Amino acid sequence: MSEFLCWHPHPHPHPHPHPHPHPPRRFPHPWTSPHPPVTMSAADPSSSRKAKLVFGSLRKSSIGDANSMAEQSWCNADGTTFETRIGPNYAYNKKKEPSKPCIYECVAVDLYTTPSKISHLGRFLDPSIASNPAVAAAAAASSTSASAASTSSASASSSSSSSSSTDSAAAPASSSSSSSSSPSPSSDYLPPTIILNWQIPNYALENALWGQCAGDGAGYSLVFYFALSDYGKKLVAKKGKLESAADDPESEFYGMLDNGNDTNSNANTPRNTGATAGKHSRNNSSSAAGKPARSRSSSGSSQASSSSHSSSSSSSSSSPCHYSSTDPVCFSSVNEPTNSAVRLLHHFIAAEPGSDLRQRFKAITRMINVDQVGLGAASKKLVTMWNATPFLIRTCSVFHHGPNYFEVDIDVHRFSYTARLGLSGVRERTKDVVFDFGFVIEGHSDFELPENMLGAVRLCKLDLQQAIPFEQ
Secondary structure: OHHHHOOOEOOOOOOOOOOOOOOOOOOOOHHHOOOOOOOOOOOOOOOOOOOEOOOOOOEEOOOOOOOOOOOOEEEEOOHHHOEEEOOOOHHHHOOEEEOOOOOEEEEEEEEEEEOOOOOOHHHHOOHHHHHOHHHHHHHHHHHHHHHHHHHHHHOOOHHHHHHHHHHHHHHHHHHHHHHHHOOOOOOOOOOOEEEEEEEEEOOOOOOOOOOOOOOOOOEEEEEEEEEEOHHHHHHHHOEOOOEOHHHOOOOOOOOOOOOOOOOOOHHHOOOOOHHHHHHOHHHHHHHHOOOOOOOOOHHHHHHHHHHOOOOOOOOOOOOOOOOOOOOHHHHOOOOOEOEHHHHHHHHHHHOOOOOOHHHOEEEEEEEOOHHHHOOOHHHHHHHHHHOOOOEEOOOOEEEEEEOOEEEEEEEHHHEOHHHHHHHHHHHOOHHHOEEEEEEEEOOOOHHHOOOOOOEEEEEEOOOHHHOEEOEO
């Protein structure tokens, strides 16, 4: 329950009741197709003006130990150190276990200072970077290494300078060629690149009693670029029957997908007998009372799904008109990856704006060195209370599709007053703080469990004064 109570975003009505005034067009793979126009704030640069993205302004550390990392650096955090939901029947059991490795890995991090919120940074990204961000990050690192090597060699003697510059020039070239020869991580199921843009305020808080949230102003954009990890590529490549918590005999959905994509068979009836029948009174009250269990046929699921969405569009009987976490029709395909978290992410990206599924983006932030930072009593209490606690980013997130990328803008300006109060206490001490950021799509039914961390990053002692001005 704490996942829903902490860091709840501050209500901030959108200028239009729906972020997309026109019905969105549906594409099989939204990151390779045009996306409906999105509403930009007045502070955003117009589409005719090009901004410059540095891509990789913060250096990557090869050491993940918080005590050994260099200042103003980052590295990929271990996804298995995050606790995520598992099944069966999480709503009843509330069990969590360490996640599997992350599906995406971070390849670059940027920190910008902005006069106001800047949304949809991906539109300024070079298409070649979006199609293969890992290669672009490797090339940028090689370029930086080559520049550093040439600078140090220039200060040496002329004879040693000649030999060392030859060696340093050859090393980046071989690194670049090996990177470019590696296969592209692009996929027709998941986008090659995911961009997280944390929009962080840098102005005084309003009065807690009668003040009004500004919602915009000077601040920072902390931008993460993620590419499919080797583990993620293996999950995407493995296709077949869904493997999820619904395979557990204790699950109320056990056996529904036994017949592959034949969802109209008797396998769609929940097998809640014996000890498990009384655990799910909400869904199986008739079964517990000795009455026949409710059938989950494709027609019934379509009706339930239609009632939970405001859209009145319909689809053919061969596919559900809307995604539903309890509809076996949505999970019966044997031509998709077997991993439940990969399938959930695919449906999340393809979901209609404003849908229930789009409200399941969950972030996890944790401060590694709380006791060493020297926070005030109030700030330390808030940080300790919510440290490493997952929180849903419901109404303060905006999603953007682009060629080969999917972007999530997280508007911290619209977080609750309590959340921004805790952030303001930490903001002045970021030079001493080691943070972990992780994100995951929240799973509800056993078809969507266990959860799997999508990405995780560790940031070490960022000096906000060194943020790069965003060039427009």
